Amino acid sequence: MSDRYLTIADGDPRLNGFLLGETRDDGARPLLIQSSPDWTFEFVHLKDLRRPFWMLVWIRALRPDSLVLSVGPILGALGWLIARSQATGELIELKLACLTVIGILALHAAVNLFNDYHDHMRGWDLVREHGGARVISRGWLRAKDVHRAAWAAFLIAIAAGAPVVFSNFSSGLLLALFALVAVLEFAISRFGLKYRGFAEVTAWFMFGPLLTGGFMWAMTGQVSFHALALGAVYGSLALLCLHLKNFERILVDGRAGLRTWPVRAGFDASKTFTIFCLGLILAAQAFVFVIVDPAAERIVSILAVSLGMGPLASRVMKLKSPLAGRMHGLHRAGLLLAWLNLVALTIGDLIRNFTNGFFR
Amino acid sequence: MSSIKIYNSDDFPTYLPKLNALYDDLFKDGKGFRSKLVNRLGAEIHLDTRVIDLLAQTVEFIHNASLLHDDLIDHSVLRRGKPAAWSKYTPEYAVLAGDYLLARVMVNLSGHGNVRLIQRTAKAISDLLEGEWIQDSLVKDFKITLRDLDRVHDLKTGSLFKWCLSAPFIAKERYDEKLLGRLEDCGTTLGLLFQRSDDLLDFDIRNDEGKAVLGDLKSGYLNSFSVWVLRELPESVFQKAIRSQSLGEFKSVVGEAHFGARATAFDDENQKLIDLYFHRLGEVRDGLQANELGVIEVLKQLPKPLYWRKRD
Known part of the structure; x- marks a missing residue:
């Protein structure tokens, strides 16, 4: 044998x-x-094992494409805060903002690594399955190395986040709570929200208003309606991405008896829900960038995201089977949209803040 | 293998002559691989012969019901070298005859009275139908992956193999969940091997049965071997290959050398599955009682005819 x-x-x-x-x-x-x-x-x-170059493996393990969901709201809020500071004269501590970005990036990377590690140790991440970075399941990295890297990233997040916490204790505590919930739920499924159909709502709140509002609170000691409204844009993008991730797995989860939101709603309703998410993103963008804080530079992001939405909506509506080849990469397409939004918005903010004289 | 007759004249109503004629055509020339497997396994675990017959009939009824429906869905006009039932007797009769077989399965099994067996059989049928449904939704889907095809085949083909391996034990009221799980794992592997081998026939590889060549591809369905051959080829070659109308054209588009190399690699990949199957047999052996060990000898012989299409 x-x-x-x-x-x-x-x-x-x-x-x-x-x-x-x-x-x-x-x-x-x-x-x-x-x-x-x-x-x-x-x-x-x-x-x-046909392993790629070790550095590429580690980059893959960090799942950099997903980091947009946490860094996007921070950069979006930062761009707006800088523009606001030009008008109001309030000071933005850029050092603190940079530390927040580093902390959030490190925390998100840690969550991704912990998630891969725990899924593997629980036997959920098999070699022939998909989902996650799959660097452990394919034998490219050892689980213990991924675990160590996760702790290292987590410690970096704590180190970068500590000054933010101490600069404004209440808001810092809120961000620390965000970190705790993110690690417990998205890294080790502690509350199992995904299987109760609540993960999408949680993601909308956590990667949306909580992050933008919390960041503004940490930077300025106050939370404005604008920051929360801005959070709705990013929350909706996170909602879309998480939904697409679960939608991709509808058949596997359904057969395993897991009650994710797409499994509960069904295949056709999940397609419709994707369109709803896209509509929600557009509506949130229009509300923030046209009504709450009209700025021509930021409206560009509506245009960019709208252009990116077309192919995704068409692809989803053409799906005929839960195993259709086009189901693969839906989550990635959602993340691409989030990146498109971030890039367009950042360029808009840079133009706005440059013309306002911030960089002089 | 000789053809088998798995039912008696009183199994179906005599006042429905067309139904009887349809079944006579359908079951004639069937190899009865699954029922023979159930027969041998049942004998090795000392199952009552009447129960073995019931199980053998059950699996043939389900399998043939799926063929009736499958041919209609695929518009295949030939089955076992003869006109398919739907083309000879009308699609309506083919559907009804398939449904009737599945209903007979439930009537016969409920008469036996083992609820676990009925439940397991109903699951096999629902998995099979789910697999059929999903497979049909994948026609003209040229982005399908091998892993997803494996999922479909586990439902469509593997479901009955899993049933064949576990049903004799359930019928004997041996509800050892671990053993049943291991047997079903073996069934999954057998289903994949059988399906992948069947997919090779479409490319005239080990096609001793003389099955129609390139039928899947021409009807817009990428089977496991075509996915295996076509993946990582440039998009232009891929697009040309999926429009091939003959095997010669397909090979010339992808390149004879590439085709041969991929065929060898496919066999190597499936040899790993066979190794896994034998490994799993070791696990099954650990769960068997001393007087059931003959099961292992029966199961050991299966990869050869199922994948390599070799008969002793």
Whole structure:
């Protein structure tokens, strides 16, 4: 019989080591191919793993495309605060703002890494499945290294966030609470909101008004309606991305009995909900950039995002099957839209603040 | 393998002669692979012969019901070298005959009285139908991945293999969940192997049965081997290849050398699945009682005919 595979039961002393990525005596790395009723590993030699260059693997592990969801609201709020400071004369501590951006980026990266690590250790991330960065499941990185990196990123987040917390304790506490909830829910599914159909609402609030409002509070000691309204734009983008992520997995989750929102709503309703999310983004943008704070430079983002929405909406409405090839990459398409929004908005803010003389 | 007759003259109403004629045509020349498998497994675990017959009939009824529906959905005019039921007897009769077989399954099993068995069988049928439904929705979808096809095949093809391996134990009231889970894992692998081998026939590889070549691709369906051959090819080559009208044209578009290399790599990939299957047999063995170990010998022989299409 081939020694390529090994099955061990729960409680086997070797289990934890293999899950963490310890190689066999002959140097073969264990890949998890089944986790129920027992744990089955496939042992593959490192030379057969077809690993990309190590730096690319680590970049992939951080899931940089998803970072837009947390850094976008901060940069969006920062751009507006700078423009506002030109008019009101209030001071923006750019050092503190930079630390917040670094802290949020590091926290989000930590969440991504913790998420991959915990999914793997629970046996949810099998070699033939998709979702997450899949750097552990494919044997490109050892789980224990990913775990260490997650802690390192988390410590960076704490180090960068500490001055923000101490500069304004109440708002800092709010951001710290955000960090705690983000880690517990999105990294280790502590509350299981995803399976209760509430994750989308949580994501809208956390990556939207909570982040923009919390950031403004930390920077200025107050929260304005504008900041919260701006949060609605980013929250809606996060809502779209999370929905598309769950929608991509509708068949797998449905068959596993997981009650995510797309599973509850059904295939056609999920398509409609995608269009609703797109409408929500446009409506929020129009509300903020046309009514609350009209600025020609920012309206460009409405145009850019509208252009990006067309292909996505058309793609979603043409879907005929939960296993259709076009289902793949929907989440990524949502993130692309978020990046488009961020880039367009940042360019708009740079133009506005440049013409206002901020950079002089 | 000789053809099998899995029912008696009193199984179907005599006052519906067309239905009987349709079934005579349908079951004639069937290889009865699944029922023979159930027969052998049932014997190895010392199941009552009447129960074995019931299980064998059940799996053939479900399988043939799926063929009746499948041919109509795919518009296949031939089945086992003869006119498909829907083309000979009308689509309406083909649908009704398929439904009738599934209903008979439930009548027969409920007469036996093992609720777990009825439940497991109903799940196999619903999985099979779900697989059929999803597969039909994938026609003209040229972005499908091998992993997604595996999911469809696990439902459509694997469901009955899983049933064949677990049903004898359930019928014997051996409700060892771990053992049943392991048997079903073996069934999943067998289903994939069988389907992938069947997909190779479409490219005239080990096609001793003389099945129609390139039928899947011409009807707009990418099967597992076509996905395997076409992935990572330039888009222009891909677009040309999926419009091929003959195997020769397909090979010349993708390149004879590339086709051959991918066929070898496909076999290598599936050999890994066979290795996994044998590994899983080891797990099954651990769950068997001493007087059931003959099951392993039966199961060991399956990859050869199922994937390599070799018969002893």
